[in-house]
Amino acid sequence: xxxxxxxxxxxxxxxVLVSLFVGGFVFGILQSLGYFSVxxxxxxxxxxxxxxxxxxxxxxxxxxxxxxxxAIISTVLSTVIAxxxxxxxxxxKRFQSLMISITQFNIPxxxxxxxxxxxxxxxxxxxxxxxTNHFGITDGPSDFPILTNDPFGYGIIMSYLWKEVPxxxxxxxxxxxxxxxxxxxxxxTLGASYSYRLRKITIPYIFPxxxxxxxxxxxxxxxxxxxxxxxxxxYPSTVSVxxxxxxxxxxxxxxxxxxxxxxxxxxxxxxxxxxxxxLTRQEGRK
Amino acid sequence: xxxxxxxxxxxxxxxxxxxxxxxxxxxxxxAGWRFPDLLPEExxxxxxxxxxxxxxxxxxxxxxxxxxxxxxxxxxTAIGSAAGRAIALYAFKFKKLFQFLVLAPLIVPxxxxxxxxxxLFIKYGLADTARGVVLAHLIPTVPYVVMIMSGTFANFxxxxxxxxxxLGANRWTVLRKITLPIVLPGLAVSFLFxxxxxxxxxxxxxxxxxxxxxxxxxVLFAFLRGSDLTLVGAASxxxxxxxxxxxxFTSKHLVGRSSSVTGLGSV
Numbered sequence: 001x002x003x004x005x006x007x008x009x010x011x012x013x014x015x016v017l018v019s020l021f022v023g024g025f026v027f028g029i030l031q032s033l034g035y036f037s038v039x040x041x042x043x044x045x046x047x048x049x050x051x052x053x054x055x056x057x058x059x060x061x062x063x064x065x066x067x068x069x070x071a072i073i074s075t076v077l078s079t080v081i082a083x084x085x086x087x088x089x090x091x092x093k094r095f096q097s098l099m100i101s102i103t104q105f106n107i108p109x110x111x112x113x114x115x116x117x118x119x120x121x122x123x124x125x126x127x128x129x130x131x132t133n134h135f136g137i138t139d140g141p142s143d144f145p146i147l148t149n150d151p152f153g154y155g156i157i158m159s160y161l162w163k164e165v166p167x168x169x170x171x172x173x174x175x176x177x178x179x180x181x182x183x184x185x186x187x188x189t190l191g192a193s194y195s196y197r198l199r200k201i202t203i204p205y206i207f208p209x210x211x212x213x214x215x216x217x218x219x220x221x222x223x224x225x226x227x228x229x230x231x232x233x234x235y236p237s238t239v240s241v242x243x244x245x246x247x248x249x250x251x252x253x254x255x256x257x258x259x260x261x262x263x264x265x266x267x268x269x270x271x272x273x274x275x276x277x278x279l280t281r282q283e284g285r286k
Numbered sequence: 287x288x289x290x291x292x293x294x295x296x297x298x299x300x301x302x303x304x305x306x307x308x309x310x311x312x313x314x315x316x317a318g319w320r321f322p323d324l325l326p327e328e329x330x331x332x333x334x335x336x337x338x339x340x341x342x343x344x345x346x347x348x349x350x351x352x353x354x355x356x357x358x359x360x361x362x363t364a365i366g367s368a369a370g371r372a373i374a375l376y377a378f379k380f381k382k383l384f385q386f387l388v389l390a391p392l393i394v395p396x397x398x399x400x401x402x403x404x405x406l407f408i409k410y411g412l413a414d415t416a417r418g419v420v421l422a423h424l425i426p427t428v429p430y431v432v433m434i435m436s437g438t439f440a441n442f443x444x445x446x447x448x449x450x451x452x453l454g455a456n457r458w459t460v461l462r463k464i465t466l467p468i469v470l471p472g473l474a475v476s477f478l479f480x481x482x483x484x485x486x487x488x489x490x491x492x493x494x495x496x497x498x499x500x501x502x503x504x505v506l507f508a509f510l511r512g513s514d515l516t517l518v519g520a521a522s523x524x525x526x527x528x529x530x531x532x533x534x535f536t537s538k539h540l541v542g543r544s545s546s547v548t549g550l551g552s553v
Contacts, residue, residue, distance in 0.1 A: 010368070017390075025402060085299050
């Protein structure tokens with residue numbers, strides 16, 4: 001009886017996610033194998049060809065390196081910075097609630113706006129360049145380092161950090177508001193040093209929050225489109241931008257390759273997240 | 287007296303958060319801002335005048351975005367909150383699999399799956415339509431609602447409903463008079479989250495809506511390809527207002543015991 005009632009609660013979400021999400025994934029794979037091709041019949045082969053030819057594309061090869069670099073640097077830096085900032089905020093007394101509001105401030109800001117802000121601030125004619133020029137540190141726009149639309153991905157990373165550090169701060173700060181404060185107080189009264197309490201009490205306690213934060217940030221910075229499109233170079237660009245370029249190429253022969261790249265991206269993110277969760281879970285048991 | 291680096295770091299952090307906003311705000315009211323100048327020589331309201339032109343791209347973009355985001359917000363909230371209740375309150379077959387299905391869209395890029403589904407959207411006449419865009423926006427929004435509402439229902443006492451039934455209320459009355467009022471804050475947060483995700487979405491809209499459905503992010507992207515930074519600034523400010531209103535009403539729920547965004551840790 002209960003099962004029959006629950007199915008009506010679960011069904012709408014299941015229909016939406018199975019048809020659109022699972023359906024999109026499956027149809028992406030099918031199209032990457034050459035099914036549903038818009039090209040005249042007989043010209044398109046069914047098989048794994050797209051998975052080989054996609055790696056022969058120069059844009060894809062360059063994109064993979066950039067994507068991993070941007071995603072890993074963004075994730076590691078935002079985790080470390082957010083952890084430091086959150087611990088500092090939790091130890092501040094006077095401006096604590098103000099600081100918590102400030103960390104929340106840009107959480108809902110769209111990534112497009114974040115990228116715009118970074119562009120207007122850090123481009124060669126941006127405000128920072130004007131300031132360094134004013135104080136005689138640099139000599140004109142061309143003397144300022146190229147930090148946006150650059151080959152390394154500095155602009156993309158800065159934009160992600162701008163959005164994700166506060167996001168992770170919110171996660172960590174909300175974990176820090178739990179019973180951990182009492183534990184910490186007790187340990188302090190018993191004479192435990194700050195670094196000991198940090199290692200043995202605080203960090204283990206907020207670990208789940210850090211874990212979910214890193215997963216979300218990594219998956220997002222690996223697969224997002226807007227920010228690398230606006231703050232990256234046309235070449236090399238991240239895999240999601242390349243996948244969209246392949247998809248919208250006038251030559252429809254590129255479509256299966258686009259689907260193959262999209263599928264590989266999803267699978268790589270999935271595998272990495274799974275491996276990371278397994279690893280950290282073992283770590284937690286020790 | 288020990289020297290503390292804490293105020294320095296926190297100060298830098300605050301500076302880092304607000305600096306990009308400052309650039310956008312100043313550009314939005316600049317009449318022109320040549321390179322070496324630290325501040326514009328002249329200011330103007332041109333950016334906002336152009337933006338608020340009733341027949342202009344931005345006003346039309348705001349209308350399109352608002353309509354789509356409200357529909358997405360209502361649909362996602364209705365669909366996802368039922369599932370949130372199921373996850374929080376009941377044990378059922380394939381529950382783990384269902385939770386996995388709900389969390390997967392938070393990990394897998396929306397672009398990847400929407401590229402795959404687009405062929406069906408074209409076939410069934412959903413491509414280049416607002417209906418298609420609404421459907422695509424359900425992919426990232428429904429999972430968030432499920433997570434928020436499973437948090438809300440985790441603190442929900444079913445015995446209130448049972449008492450209503452005992453006192454002779456029918457199912458509809460119990461839902462309207464007991465359940466909905468109790469979970470209303472969760473529903474409001476869900477709606478606002480879904481609204482803002484839809485409002486901010488660019489690539490799914492571009493993919494499904496093509497040039498036919500011009501939401502505000504599409505307009506802003508077009509401006510960014512041009513060189514009128516005053517217009518870019520003003521459009522960005524207008525784009526930010528609804529999300530900041532959202533924050534005003536949900537900040538309590540962002541940091542709290544039943545924080546909605548921490549759900550992934552329990553996979």
